[in-house]
Each structure stands twice: as structure tokens, then as C-alpha cells.
Amino acid sequence: MKNVTVKKPPELNLLIHEPARLSIMATLAEVVAADFMFLAGITSLTRGNLSTHLNKLVDAGYVSETKEFVNQKPRSEYRITPEGRAAYQQYLADWARLTGRK
Amino acid sequence: MKNVTVKKPPELNLLIHEPARLSIMATLAEVVAADFMFLAGITSLTRGNLSTHLNKLVDAGYVSETKEFVNQKPRSEYRITPEGRAAYQQYLADWARLTGRK
DNA sequence: CAAACATGTTTGCGATACAAACATGATTCG
DNA sequence: CGAATCATGTTTGTATCGCAAACATGTTTG
Numbered sequence: 001m002k003n004v005t006v007k008k009p010p011e012l013n014l015l016i017h018e019p020a021r022l023s024i025m026a027t028l029a030e031v032v033a034a035d036f037m038f039l040a041g042i043t044s045l046t047r048g049n050l051s052t053h054l055n056k057l058v059d060a061g062y063v064s065e066t067k068e069f070v071n072q073k074p075r076s077e078y079r080i081t082p083e084g085r086a087a088y089q090q091y092l093a094d095w096a097r098l099t100g101r102k
Numbered sequence: 103m104k105n106v107t108v109k110k111p112p113e114l115n116l117l118i119h120e121p122a123r124l125s126i127m128a129t130l131a132e133v134v135a136a137d138f139m140f141l142a143g144i145t146s147l148t149r150g151n152l153s154t155h156l157n158k159l160v161d162a163g164y165v166s167e168t169k170e171f172v173n174q175k176p177r178s179e180y181r182i183t184p185e186g187r188a189a190y191q192q193y194l195a196d197w198a199r200l201t202g203r204k
Numbered sequence: 205c206a207a208a209c210a211t212g213t214t215t216g217c218g219a220t221a222c223a224a225a226c227a228t229g230a231t232t233c234g
Numbered sequence: 235c236g237a238a239t240c241a242t243g244t245t246t247g248t249a250t251c252g253c254a255a256a257c258a259t260g261t262t263t264g
Binding site: 138 | 211
């Protein structure tokens with residue numbers, strides 16, 4: 001079998017490319033941690049959609065989640081994982097290449 | 103009625119954000135014109151999907167299309183329109199802002 | 205004239221994002 | 235005390251959309 005090198009354009013990681021999640025990842029890449037309501041404010045997402053998008057990122061291993069109670073109220077905190085950061089940076093590079101902004 | 107200024111994050115133009123179309127727009131932004139098959143090669147899209155995506159961009163007024171016959175064969179040529187270029191540059195700016203790459 | 209080539213278009217389906225409804229517990233009000 | 239409100243998320247229903255595959259149309263070739 002020949003090793004044919006097909007020059008394919010880098011595909012964008014769709015999990016990150018989606019605007020809502022891109023916004024989340026961009027935020028988490030810049031802070032140590034963020035809680036749910038903070039992210040809701042930053043991203044302008046409804047709680048419902050923020051919840052779903054966050055869960056997808058958690059499932060993918062890009063974001064870690066810790067739930068605790070503060071003042072008897074639930075509080076979820078999110079952080080980007082090393083894999084998440086790597087995937088995010090790869091995405092940035094792929095996007096730049098795709099748009100010619102090498 | 104009060105003029106409340108809500109600081110909303112810039113929404114990404116989804117027509118352009120979609121990877122296939124982003125690839126098309128990035129290409130058309132750099133060349134004078136491109137025909138169908140050239141774009142198919144550049145973007146690695148199937149002809150079917152390239153056709154649909156191009157038509158969406160044409161419908162939006164971002165791309166212009168001219169069809170002619172060359173050597174008895176159909177040949178479609180595409181160019182970015184001024185509105186298309188403006189929308190593309192706006193998209194680039196919004197994306198940069200969203201990802202913190204101001 | 206049948207088969208293959210060239211250039212696109214149309215269609216059917218599976219995935220997904222979003223808004224709206226729901227859940228749960230604490231706090232406040234009448 | 236019982237009802238309403240707040241705080242923090244989760245679940246669901248629907249409508250859209252991207253993709254692969256099938257189709258269309260005409261040309262060249264054997």
C-alpha cells in the first residue's frame with residue numbers, strides 16, 4: 001500500500017468551532033476557573049444552552065467540572081483541562097491556516 | 103423608552119462561520135475569480151456540497167456567479183462581491199474579538 | 205450506440221443548536 | 235404557615251442544516 005500524501009485542509013474541530021462553545025473555551029482559556037453564572041453572563045447564553053454546551057465540553061474532556069454548595073446554593077465551577085487547552089490551541093492554528101492568516 | 107446599552111458579544115455571521123463556506127470565502131477573498139472545480143479542489147468539498155454552499159453565498163449576495171460554456175462544457179465562475187468582502191472582514195474582526203485575539 | 209467523462213443539482217437523513225418547559229431547594233412575604 | 239419568588243441548573247421539542255448519495259444533462263470515446 002502506497003503512502004499517498006493527500007494535502008487536506010485542516011479540519012476545524014467542530015466541538016470548539018461552534019460559537020457558543022468557542023466563546024466558552026476562549027473564556028476558560030484566560031481564567032483559572034469560572035462558575036456557571038459567570039459564564040452565562042459572559043457568553044450571553046441562556047442557562048439551558050450553557051448547560052448543554054458545557055456538558056459537551058466536559059464529556060469531551062476539554063473542561064472539568066466541580067460542583068459544590070456555597071451558602072446552601074449549588075455552585076458549579078469549570079476549568080479548562082490540559083487536553084482542552086491543547087485542542088483549543090490546535091483549533092486556533094487550524095482556523096488561522098484555513099483563513100490564510102498563517 | 104430608555105436606551106439601555108447592553109454589551110452583547112459580537113455574534114459571528116453564521117453564513118460565513120460554517121467551515122465549508124469559510125473556506126470558500128477565504129479563498130475568494132484572495133483571488134480575482136475561481137471556477138467551480140478549482141474551488142472543489144481547494145476546499146475538498148464534494149461537488150454536491152460545494153454547489154449548495156456556493157448557492158447560499160450567492161443568495162446572500164456575498165458571491166457572484168457567471169456561467170458560460172468553454173469547449174462545450176459548462177463552466178461556472180465565482181467572485182466575492184463588495185458586500186461579501188465587507189461581511190468577511192467583519193467576521194474576521196468578530197472572531198478575533200470573541201477569541202480575545204483583538 | 206454504449207460506456208465513460210465532465211460539471212453541477214437535488215434529495216433524504218441524521219445530527220444539533222436553540223427556546224421553552226421543567227426540577228429542586230432556599231428565602232421572603234402576607 | 236402557605237404561596238410566591240429567587241437561584242441554579244437540566245430536560246425536551248422542534249426546526250434547521252450539513253453531508254453523502256442519487257440524479258441530471260450534455261460530451262467524448264471506443
